Amino acid sequence: MTTDIDLQxxxxxxxxxxxxxxxxxxxxxxxxxxxxxxxxxxxxxxxxRMELLQESVNEWVAxxxxxxxxxENIQTYKTKIINLSKELNxxxxxxxxxxxxxxxxx
Numbered sequence: 001m002t003t004d005i006d007l008q009x010x011x012x013x014x015x016x017x018x019x020x021x022x023x024x025x026x027x028x029x030x031x032x033x034x035x036x037x038x039x040x041x042x043x044x045x046x047x048x049r050m051e052l053l054q055e056s057v058n059e060w061v062a063x064x065x066x067x068x069x070x071x072e073n074i075q076t077y078k079t080k081i082i083n084l085s086k087e088l089n090x091x092x093x094x095x096x097x098x099x100x101x102x103x104x105x106x
Contacts, residue, residue, distance in 0.1 A: 085095045
């Protein structure tokens with residue numbers, strides 16, 4: 001019987017903890033625009049600091065987008081080489097070798 005009560009208390013405590021986490025203004029918990037706004041309001045930063053934060057975030061986002069675009073281009077390039085190797089009935093490395101030789105001639 002005591003273990004049932006202890007178990008119920010533990011579950012209730014976990015539920016309460018989860019509920020508190022959902023309502024927190026913690027950045028880790030922010031999953032939508034409203035929660036992000038609530039977090040930003042809790043920072044109580046000056047307008048200048050918020051502008052600096054905005055500038056930093058914009059730069060970070062631009063860098064991430066560029067990195068993702070680069071990775072996508074690399075993957076597309078690799079896929080084209082794979083398709084070419086299948087078409088020519090050569091291995092991937094053989095195609096790269098031929099491309100390298102052609103590039104060194106130019």
